[in-house]
Amino acid sequence: MSFDPQTYKPEHFLWEFEDGIATVRLDRPERKNPLTFQSYAELRDTFRALTYVKEVKVVVFAPNGGNFSSGGDVHDIIGPLVGMDMTELMDFTRMTGDLVKAIRSCPQPVIAAVDGISAGAGAIIPMCADLRVSSEASKTYFLFNRVGLAGCDMGACAILPRIIGQGRASQLLYTGKGMSPDEGLVWGYFNDVVEAGELMEAAYKLARSIASGPTFANSMTKNQLNMEWDMSLDTAIEAEAQAQAICMQTKDFERAYHAFVAKEKPVFEGN
Template identity: 45%
Template sequence: MTRPADPDLRALPLPRPESFLYEERERVGVITLTRPDRFNALTFQVYRELTDLFTVIDRRAHAEGGARALVLQGAGRAFCAGGDVDDIITRLFERDAEGLLRFTRMTGELIHAMRRCKLPIVASVKRVAAGAGAVMALASDLRVMGKSSFFAFLFPQVGLSGADMGASWLLPRVVGLGHASEILLLGDRVPADRCAQIGLATQVVDDEPDRDAVDRAAFALAKRVADGPHFAARMTKTMLQQELDMDFTAAIEAEAQAQAVCMQHPDFAEADQARQQKRAPSWR
């Protein structure tokens, strides 16, 4: 359940990542993967630092004055091509069973931190979201894709289970079991037009010749969320995640309690006053 705002949380420092960039603009936190020469492939360090960042942002979500939504994007031509072959894949062959399990648990911790983070996340999918990059985009709340972009849950093509980093839990809930089974069993590319058809893409934009149009559209979508009632948006994401594991009766009761909390928040009264005065609401 979402907690009231705590001004003391403003003092909680954000991590200073070395492997990517983080900045806040217009109440939107922008996370930029910065290995464009490798299609922003992930390293062990990127995994750890991203997990730390999402964890702290979640703890700061109730603070006044901070980010109200997030964009996850990649520098250069691509979003993320998955785990780096040199930094991760080849080094996995040096690990024993316990070491491999430590790695796979670490990758899952990132996705768990993204889903647990109360701020809505918009993924800007330029060109390719493959492997772990595809799961990160999937774990985001909204996904903006360029027309030339594609997802590739390519784990089966390298002899691994398609059920990786929570993909087999998340994907059926986004696109349905039938589509998820096809995508995760075959590992084929899923182009942007099909992603839009099955609900994997929230928005598809023209990215030729200007591929940065995808980043701009993702930021605009995140800003729409950030400009809205933040308490309500946090509550909505929290309930969407929590209710995935509830039966219908429990979900109805959880929503009743959540909505009663929202009705006590000043934003609810402000929306009604703004309606009566025929003006835009001024959200807390």
């Protein structure tokens, strides 16, 4: 799959693109934007394809109608799952996990702008983003435990403890307890908390800052943040040495040098 970000029109979610920044929104605001089998799959395919869409420098995953997402749709997903056999269930859980892999592996930094309900899989998407900005009205719930499921869903047991710590993650995953915006900010889950009316401007301000930076170098940073999770320190230092040497061959590095010498602000072009 490959697409032109200017003309791309997904079937199961909203897409906007301007000045290198793509905005994604789930589009069922009357039901707090639940996910469906179709939106899971189309989101997965889109984030996979972003590897080859160089025009997109940053992705903002935004709320719609005052909520981020209520997670898997009770009628369109939960109901059918009850009647599936094990192989069908594995197909589904692997597909949802593939969405997380696609978000983590695409080269573009992903910013989640969280407002209102962010629950279940609707909390996993912000969790696996690179950065998270919240409104003062957000309510985050990893509520798998409340519906008789394990907290180990879509990478939660791997990613959430790395963000907020093992003890705090354990409490949220064992109990389904909600995380307030203030808790999320203090715990390091949210990078910023703002008033609801200022949420998108805060998210876009961050996105513009990243989009104006060295795009290729930012993609290398994201790659190393992912790859170094399971590296030894020696291996990680060697990997970073190689990554940095590659970045030193880019024109953006040369542009930054000449701008510094001229006492000017560098203008990066992503190559």
